[in-house]
Amino acid sequence: MAVLFQKTKGLTDRETHYCPGCTHGIIHRLVAESLEELGVLGETIGVCPVGCAVMAYDYFNCDMVEAPHGRAPAVATGLKRARPENVIFTYQGDGDLAAIGTAETVHAATRGENITVIFVNNAIYGMTGGQMAPTTLPGQVTQTTPYGRNTDYSGFPVKVCEILREVDGVAYAERVAVNSVPHIRKAKAAIKKAFQNQLEGKGFSLVEVLSTCPTNWGMTPVEALGWVENKMIPYYPLGVYVDRDVHHRKEEEA
Amino acid sequence: MAKKYLMKGNEAMAEAALRAHCRHFFGYPITPQTEVAAYMAKRMPKLGGTYLQAESEVAAINMVLGASAAGMRAMTSSSSPGISLKTEGISYIAASDLPALIVNVMRGGPGLGGIQPSQSDYWQATKAPGHGDAQVLVYAPSSVQEMVDLTIRAFETAERWRMPAMLLADGMLGQMMEPVSFPDEVPLPPEKPWALTGTKGARKPNIVNSLYLTPSQLEQIVKERFQRYEKVKAQEVLCERYKLDDAQFVLVAYGATARICKAAVDMAREKGIPVGLFRPITLWPFPEKELAALGGQVKSMLAVEMSMGQMVDDVRLAVNGRCPVYFYGRTGGIIPTPAEIEGQIVKMANRKEEA
Numbered sequence A: 001m002a003v004l005f006q007k008t009k010g011l012t013d014r015e016t017h018y019c020p021g022c023t024h025g026i027i028h029r030l031v032a033e034s035l036e037e038l039g040v041l042g043e044t045i046g047v048c049p050v051g052c053a054v055m056a057y058d059y060f061n062c063d064m065v066e067a068p069h070g071r072a073p074a075v076a077t078g079l080k081r082a083r084p085e086n087v088i089f090t091y092q093g094d095g096d097l098a099a100i101g102t103a104e105t106v107h108a109a110t111r112g113e114n115i116t117v118i119f120v121n122n123a124i125y126g127m128t129g130g131q132m133a134p135t136t137l138p139g140q141v142t143q144t145t146p147y148g149r150n151t152d153y154s155g156f157p158v159k160v161c162e163i164l165r166e167v168d169g170v171a172y173a174e175r176v177a178v179n180s181v182p183h184i185r186k187a188k189a190a191i192k193k194a195f196q197n198q199l200e201g202k203g204f205s206l207v208e209v210l211s212t213c214p215t216n217w218g219m220t221p222v223e224a225l226g227w228v229e230n231k232m233i234p235y236y237p238l239g240v241y242v243d244r245d246v247h248h249r250k251e252e253e254a
Numbered sequence B: 001m002a003k004k005y006l007m008k009g010n011e012a013m014a015e016a017a018l019r020a021h022c023r024h025f026f027g028y029p030i031t032p033q034t035e036v037a038a039y040m041a042k043r044m045p046k047l048g049g050t051y052l053q054a055e056s057e058v059a060a061i062n063m064v065l066g067a068s069a070a071g072m073r074a075m076t077s078s079s080s081p082g083i084s085l086k087t088e089g090i091s092y093i094a095a096s097d098l099p100a101l102i103v104n105v106m107r108g109g110p111g112l113g114g115i116q117p118s119q120s121d122y123w124q125a126t127k128a129p130g131h132g133d134a135q136v137l138v139y140a141p142s143s144v145q146e147m148v149d150l151t152i153r154a155f156e157t158a159e160r161w162r163m164p165a166m167l168l169a170d171g172m173l174g175q176m177m178e179p180v181s182f183p184d185e186v187p188l189p190p191e192k193p194w195a196l197t198g199t200k201g202a203r204k205p206n207i208v209n210s211l212y213l214t215p216s217q218l219e220q221i222v223k224e225r226f227q228r229y230e231k232v233k234a235q236e237v238l239c240e241r242y243k244l245d246d247a248q249f250v251l252v253a254y255g256a257t258a259r260i261c262k263a264a265v266d267m268a269r270e271k272g273i274p275v276g277l278f279r280p281i282t283l284w285p286f287p288e289k290e291l292a293a294l295g296g297q298v299k300s301m302l303a304v305e306m307s308m309g310q311m312v313d314d315v316r317l318a319v320n321g322r323c324p325v326y327f328y329g330r331t332g333g334i335i336p337t338p339a340e341i342e343g344q345i346v347k348m349a350n351r352k353e354e355a
């Protein structure tokens, strides 16, 4: 009988701790499949965030390190400078990447660190129980914006891909979603490209994935998928923000 | 005989790190240790190593974490305010059982403080180099030659015990020039089977981690680490004794202050006071047993520091009432003079006679 689908070797057999309907699991699969398909699982070192994916080291079937909250891009920089021949990626939530770790993110990007960043934007602090994230939408109710995010008071959401568009070291930034099959297929292509870029030495590659948190959004899994479509995507437009070859461009300039 | 070079403490320490095969340096500028970064920036590219100026001390220490997890000898260097920012990373490095070298060329604090020499980060280095139950090895050089020797030693012991090591110097040692020599050859770092290299499909994934959500598991891991610390205490203590054989009075000082104390000891001896100097070289592990024994033999001790009195706590704990332990300190970037300390020795000797 022909095999139509097989679990990727890029994931271990450990059962994940993610809530039912959480799309962290889908994103894990897309990352793992990409690494397997590119044949680089044995070369890969992943950096876990502090956030719901904190235990991703139990799920990815490759060498892994746990970074302090927000510091994954700095840890990844140390790894990549130490082992440029390895494939280095970070997997980070919005609080991790766009609040406490903003400096580390932007500066790894400005340096054009040849790493791959998987950025999971679920508009909330999932792990700590649903507080406002830098990416929480205007008006969105969270535990710490109980009357809805008031932008006059709490500021505006951070648009990571839009910020990175202005950063010269960025080779690739794309925003994708995983709330429907067509979106998942596009997300997979983007993630794979972000790793392929690293293999080609192009520079800092980031894929922002709009993801669900049904638990802290107070929604059913299906409602959460709809919320991504109807609320998040309009605020965070999908698409390619940057696509270029940073390091080889530098060589041409030289 | 080994060749002698006239070098600044900071530069000699940087050169020692390179001779010790360190090829990964991550830093952020701060006075009074900027020469370290400048030296590394010049030399690393020639040696095929990494010198990287990070966006902050927070980033720099986490780059060290990454490079160390990858199995490399890695280091960072800073001064007091920068070390405060590194403490998060130091805690994670300690909790992940990673070796690393952190250099603190101390300046006066707290806050932005000043830029002149100080020893006011003793508590931070030895008691709370980060949150949680953890220690780092702390080496306190007292000469430019020791900046060299202890840098090399710190890399080696950090790797032997899989824990971070700190070189706790001060602005005076960093800026001072003295003749130094380097060992002809430093042994290569040991194999690190735990390092992240990629599995190459040939082994199970290596995981470098500090998260244990089950209290009993975390307790077990911390306890095992502390069993290792006990071995470190038994094997890694270093100290120097100066004119202690017949001493009835003892100065206890480390780092640059100990040099000044030696001069003060010599001056007081000319006046016939039987005084000597005990110099801890490792501040953690602290030479407790050595000081306890000494406490039973002498009349009194005087801890001298460039701080309001931090190491003196450990001296008193070690001596445990066997003799009185007094304190004299200057702070804010002021270096005590030999005459000033000699005056304190005379005072200590007279105090005893009064009693």
Ligand SMILES: Cc1ncc(C[n+]2csc(CCOP(=O)(O)OP(=O)(O)O)c2C)c(N)n1
Residues within 6 Å of the ligand: A049, A050, A051, A052, A053, A069, A092, A093, A094, A095, A096, A097, A120, A122, A124, A125, A126, A127, A128, A133
């Ligand atoms: C230094 C530090 N500050 C705060 C925390 C608490 N904390 C843990 S996870 C988290 C937020 C995670 O949110 P996000 O990065 O969006 O990831 P998610 O859980 O949503 O996937 C916070 C604030 C911490 N562990 N460390």
Ligand code: SF4
Residues within 6 Å of the ligand: A017, A018, A019, A021, A022, A023, A024, A052, A122, A126, A127, A212, A213, A214, A215, A216
């Ligand atoms: S809290 Fe939210 S982000 Fe975290 S696992 Fe549950 S659904 Fe996913």
Ligand SMILES: [Mg+2]
Residues within 6 Å of the ligand: A051, A093, A094, A095, A120, A121, A122, A123, A124, A125, A126, A133
């Ligand atoms: Mg989040």
